[in-house]
Amino acid sequence: MTATIIDGKTIAAELRGKVAFEVAQLKREHGVTPGLAVVLVGQNAASEVYVRSKSKAVVEAGMTPSDHKLPETVSEAELLALIDKLNKNKAVSGILVQLPLPPQIDPQKVIAAIDPAKDVDGFHPVNVGRLSLGLPALVPCTPSGCIMLAKMVWPSLAGLDALVIGRSNIVGKPVAQLLLAENATVTVAHSKTKDLPALARRADLLIAAIGKAELVRGDWVKPGAIVIDVGINRVAGDGGKSRIVGDVAFDEAVKVAGAITPVPGGVGPMTIACLMLNTLRAACAQNG
Numbered sequence: 001m002t003a004t005i006i007d008g009k010t011i012a013a014e015l016r017g018k019v020a021f022e023v024a025q026l027k028r029e030h031g032v033t034p035g036l037a038v039v040l041v042g043q044n045a046a047s048e049v050y051v052r053s054k055s056k057a058v059v060e061a062g063m064t065p066s067d068h069k070l071p072e073t074v075s076e077a078e079l080l081a082l083i084d085k086l087n088k089n090k091a092v093s094g095i096l097v098q099l100p101l102p103p104q105i106d107p108q109k110v111i112a113a114i115d116p117a118k119d120v121d122g123f124h125p126v127n128v129g130r131l132s133l134g135l136p137a138l139v140p141c142t143p144s145g146c147i148m149l150a151k152m153v154w155p156s157l158a159g160l161d162a163l164v165i166g167r168s169n170i171v172g173k174p175v176a177q178l179l180l181a182e183n184a185t186v187t188v189a190h191s192k193t194k195d196l197p198a199l200a201r202r203a204d205l206l207i208a209a210i211g212k213a214e215l216v217r218g219d220w221v222k223p224g225a226i227v228i229d230v231g232i233n234r235v236a237g238d239g240g241k242s243r244i245v246g247d248v249a250f251d252e253a254v255k256v257a258g259a260i261t262p263v264p265g266g267v268g269p270m271t272i273a274c275l276m277l278n279t280l281r282a283a284c285a286q287n288g
């Protein structure tokens, strides 16, 4: 038996289509066009690729992009001044500061400076706190995408044994909160966890967000489990070319799992679709 492949690309395209439809309605009925400001500091190649695809998605959704490229050497004060300007700008519904930031800038200070109502990344302490309290919040995009993909194949996650591998603020911790809100029984594993393979084999739902190429092997997967792979790792491929792999050894896991996301084409496209959804929601909330 081989697993159902969860087609994140198609599911994300459908979500983006729905967002575009609602953006058009918001414009028509309320004269409001959502705007997303994306701030990129320095020249990290991966960040530049992400930022380009985010801006393209904003335009396709009928929203207004505003891209802000700052030099690697920008001071924290200059970045905070830009955020203050964007906070006050009524045409800007959402603000995203691409991470990582250069070492002279404290990312927590920057995140805390963003108006929580415009924090479409869901990283501000107010939104993090609201999520953990089970209150309405802007929720981080990659974790939202993971939950949506899992629910495509298993609509109720209630009672499932879920294992999250990785405890980052961007994915591991918020996805664990979302799973709790779905009434799953949640374990969060990390680099100090003992006997990870044994823990993984108990999971009905396994979310791998650790950033280690193909760490999760086929024999770590419980037969029939749902496997959501958040990893994006560049490794050496054939003929000197590089290729992208996830945190899960896909070719092994696909033979054991009930459903699995591919890399690329799984969680990645959902992150951008959820960012569009958050920007729309932020615009709606700011305009009553």
Ligand code: GUN
Residues within 6 Å of the ligand: 096, 097, 098, 099, 100, 121, 141, 142, 170
């Ligand atoms: N860098 C890697 N992932 C993310 C993300 O989801 N948001 C931001 N702002 N930066 C990132």
